[in-house]
Amino acid sequence: MAETELERAEKRYAQAKARLQALKNREATRQRKLDTRRKVILGGALMDLAERDSNAAAMLDRLIRNLSREQDRKAFTEWETPSPVPTDEDAS
Template sequence: MAETELERAEKRYAQAKARLQALKNREATRQRKLDTRRKVILGGALMDLAERDSSAAAMLDRLIRNLSREQDRKAFAEWDAPSPAPSDEGAT
């Protein structure tokens, strides 16, 4: 049985729709990866700042204590939060 023009058009439509969905999925994955990268970079920057700035260290501690999900808090249970190193201002 020969394929009709309508059937060929429906087949091309279905293929185009599948390609479009694949493109949307790839873009969503790219955006999630970029979002995760930003979070990691900001987290590292905050941890680095907390080693130099007591107010940043306090903010980091407050953020950890106020995490809403128990499993997120558990990730920091045995972690030693960075704290500012003592300054050498009084040393001679």
């Protein structure tokens, strides 16, 4: 039996809808990966700054102590907050 024009249109519609959903899923995945990358970069930058700046070290310590999820706090149980390394400028 031959496909009617309506059936062909419904089939094209379903295919277009599936392509649109696939595009949305890819974009959402891309955004999540970008968000994760930003967090990793900022976290590394904060850790690096904490090694040079006592205010940043205190902020990092405070952030860790105030993590709300137990599983997140556990990730830091054996980790020590960086403390600023004294420089020649600090001796003056």
